[in-house]
Amino acid sequence: MPSSLIIGAGMAGLTAARELRLQGWDVVVLDKGRGIGGRMATRRIEQARADHGAQYFSATTPEFQRVVQDLLTEKVITQWEPEADSPADHAIEKPHYVGVDGMNAVAKALAQDLIVHTTETVISFRVDGSQWLVETESGGHYRADALLITIPAPQALALVEKSGFPITTADKSALSTISYQPCIAVMVALNKPSRLPAPGAIRYETGDIAWVVDNGQKGISPAQPSVTIHASADFSQTHFDDDLNAIGRQLADQLANLIPSDSISTIQVHRWRYSLADQRHPAPFLAVEAPLPLLFGGDGFGDGNVEGAFTSGFQMAGRTTAL
Ligand SMILES: Cc1cc2nc3c(=O)[nH]c(=O)nc-3n(C[C@H](O)[C@H](O)[C@H](O)COP(=O)(O)OP(=O)(O)OC[C@H]3O[C@@H](n4cnc5c(N)ncnc54)[C@H](O)[C@@H]3O)c2cc1C
Structure with a gap:
């Protein structure tokens, strides 16, 4: 069975993981956070809940609409119109969705049946024989055929540099332009x-x-x-x-x-430090030149936001299975 390691358990990483699992891949997701979801974050304070990252999302592509439909059926999300008076929103009939129990619950629903290791900060990656070898701060070692990196691009670039992994000037420049x-x-x-x-x-x-x-x-x-x-x-x-x-x-x-x-x-x-990606790579992911499949994605690629992160993860999985 082909295998993939995914760094980052936000919308992009979880989506890529789900799609690869559906295609029969062996997938492990690593995240440095105590929980999953990245910027789809909800905090409990006293008896209250508060979404402190993404507030709502839209779904315009058929692929994301299918996932949204399932989440609506499972009552994980519901529709909410935050700016009900905005004529522009109504003109393009773009509904907005929120997690019923907060945005983080959406990530948790997507992560069902996935292998996700939290509190695993990836500190380096390299090719070792015929596989990627990823090392974490806690001393963990993970191996896989393909490596998908879905952390914000400035952090991804820092990881590339810390790993001493050689990427081309063009690939480096593509990652550096994302802010x-x-x-x-x-x-x-x-x-x-x-x-x-x-x-x-x-x-x-x-x-x-x-x-x-x-x-x-x-x-x-x-x-x-x-x-x-x-x-x-x-x-x-x-x-x-x-x-x-x-x-x-x-x-x-x-x-x-x-x-x-x-x-x-x-x-x-x-x-x-990284909220909305204001300068993005035009394509939904970047497949860099490397001896084994190595893809960078997340909301810094394509359309940004939660839906852009979904599309990035979805397309990364498609490319990985095609390689
Ligand atoms: C304040 C705020 C408001 C927002 N509002 C909206 C909104 O209303 N609507 C909308 O659509 N979008 C909104 N967004 C943007 C949206 O949250 C993001 O576009 C989307 O969630 C990004 O998903 P992602 O998977 O690309 O990245 P992330 O969610 O950031 O996931 C990346 C993951 O990588 C992990 N990670 C990082 N470095 C490492 C490492 N070295 N090792 C292991 N793991 C690592 C992180 O812990 C994180 O979980 C908002 C964001 C913020 C912060």
Whole structure:
């Protein structure tokens, strides 16, 4: 049975793994996180839930729509219109989906029946005989015929360099052009509902805050109200290394009309160094020149976002089986 190692258990890696499994491949996914899902992340604070990475996704390709249909049937996801008044969204009839129990539950559903090792940070890879040999920080060694790397491109490039693996100047330059915006995410557990008007989300075009959502109105936090605030890319860049507690309080205070200070119970902050890929490789993946199949993908390739990551993983699997 042919085998594949996949680095990264986000949407791209899990999708590639599922597709390769369907084709009869032996697949192992490695992720450095304590859990799976990458930027499809949900946190529990007190009795509340808050999505602090991806907020919702759309499905425009038939391949992703098939997966979405299954997830709808299994009640893992549901439809939610965050910007109900946006005529543009309705004009193109692009429904938005959210995880019923948060976005991370989507990743967990996709990972069913897959072999995924968490808390395994990959530190190097090389060709050893007729297979790839991947080494992790914990001392783990994994071997496979094909290697798929779905971590954000700057991290992938650092891994290539740390491994001392020779890639062509053209491949290196393709990976180097991919870039990401940072995002500071603030999660606030509340002791009473927020004052966000329905449908429970506001996107700001200017200022320090880019997005605020009421996770209760979104439907993922029935037991206790909570909001998620995403700082703008500029604010996140400028304040990335500042004291997180102070930043969390500062951003929450800016929304005092929507989340009065006496309703705030707990504030937590997460820094995403890589949030949305603003410069992407045009194709859904990059198959680099190497003695054995070596593919790079993720949301830095193709259309970006959750759906772009899905397409990247799906296409990577297709190319791997064709090699
Ligand atoms: C704040 C924020 C808001 C967003 N909002 C939206 C939205 O509303 N809609 C939307 O569609 N998209 C949104 N996105 C983008 C979306 O989350 C991503 O495009 C998508 O989830 C990326 O999936 P991926 O598989 O490419 O990467 P990731 O989800 O980042 O997965 C990569 C995985 O690789 C792992 N990893 C990294 N290095 C190593 C290593 N050395 N060894 C092992 N594992 C490693 C990481 O732990 C991670 O789990 C948002 C993202 C953020 C951060």
